[in-house]
Amino acid sequence: MSDKSSGSVIPPRGDPQDAVHGSRRTGRTAAVIPAAGRGERLGPGAPKALRPLLGTPVLVHAVRAMCRAEAVSLVVVVAPPDDPGAVTEMLAPAGLPPGIEVVVVPGGASRQESVRLGLAALPPDVDVVLVHDAARPLVPAHTVDAVAAAVRAGAPAAVPAMPVTDTVKRVDPDPSRAPGAPEPVVATVDRAGLRAVQTPQGFARQVLAEAHRVHADTGGSEGATDCAGMVERLGHPVVLVPGHEEAFKITRPLDLVLAEAVLARRETLAHDR
Template sequence: MSDVSRPSPSDTGSEARPARTAAVIPAAGRGVRLGPGAPKALRALNGTPMLIHAVRAMAASRAVSLVVVVAPPDGAAEVKSMLDAHALPGGTPSGSWGSTDFLVVPGGASRQESVRLGLDALPPGYDIVLVHDAARPLVPVDTVDAVIEAVREGAPAVVPALPLADTVKEVEPATAPGTPEPVVATPERARLRAVQTPQGFDRATLVRAHETVTGDVTDDASMIEQLGVPVVTVPGHEEAFKVTRPLDLVLAEAVLARRRLNDGF
């Protein structure tokens, strides 16, 4: 596997080299809520695997020069072949989509382990790391760029987020499936946000979090919080929803149809 980092024109000059950005896409999960079949990231969306849409979403940003895809432990060869089939000709030996290179590495038993393996595969020279869910295939490039820009401006951890439309209740979990759950609190909705991806990080901070935090977490920003490092939000987008259930696939197909109609996507 070759080192895919490419020096920028300013590397040999007197000006400071701009921070370079890589994206890690953990795609090793099975996605059981989506029903039986292939791993969720490999399910077709408008005839194209969901993972391909997610990689395209990262590659659409001119700031992202490398995407590391973390494949199922026994499916790295399949994912590599799939990405090669959609890559543009004339790329590096590792593969390329235009100005964005990609690498494929085997994942682990958990999302956290898979992200760590993706981080381990990053070559030197990438100061900003995005972590993006393969199950969020339709995130707009403006959201990706907003996350990157916030990290460039000094935030060690950035998450795209949306205000909640629904009232949220905190409950005492049921002791048996289907039984009523007592409500214990109603959080103030104005202070709540639904968090999306890509989440953006200063690379050194994210690496330290993965070396330090050992408990289960639902996202990488939670690990940064456990370090006591501030996390900030930027506006998310309604099209960056997570494809988790069969109905989400229907919605994603509708978004793609609208994009083709309006934008020729």
């Protein structure tokens, strides 16, 4: 069990990975994984990030995904605040790639607070921060690197995204309407200009820190549903890079089934090589 007042560190194995240098920013890139939420839509039981996926916790898969990226040299996992030591023990034997430092810190009552605590744990030489959902355990390394590269090239924020393929209807969001009652359609939205965003979302560290500082001071994120939305509300530009179909979010039981199928396919392909 770790002291809740400080982070637990899993020491890096082997030589530390060289820092990634870009034309605009020359420090290190770190990934922050908030994993303190319950994920109740997945059903009763352990927090979503700690649920098994082919026998290995979802969180371990997500940490491995960040460690596989060439850009990342540090991963900060923001654990459930009541027992961060359990996450440290879970990750220690996980067979993470060598040369990557992994730090576990206790999280907060909300995702926003957990990300802020993860930011506070970063050393001074980190200037690019990737915020990644623990519930997106299958994001490919090349997607992670593309996000980091966009920020290194000078973007204040970069987000992976996919085109919206379903027809989208706008409805009247009447809070007095009974759950499950028919909803009147207001308009059909042109999906050509729509994108569904994924993670990791990448940021210049000072920009993300500013967003969390401002929104903490104002008492909330004012309707923003992700870190990129908080940055947008400060007037900073956000760019999109191509996402990947395997970077989907595990939210409901059916998503676990799909994730298992993707992992099984990956193992088959690796075996056949």
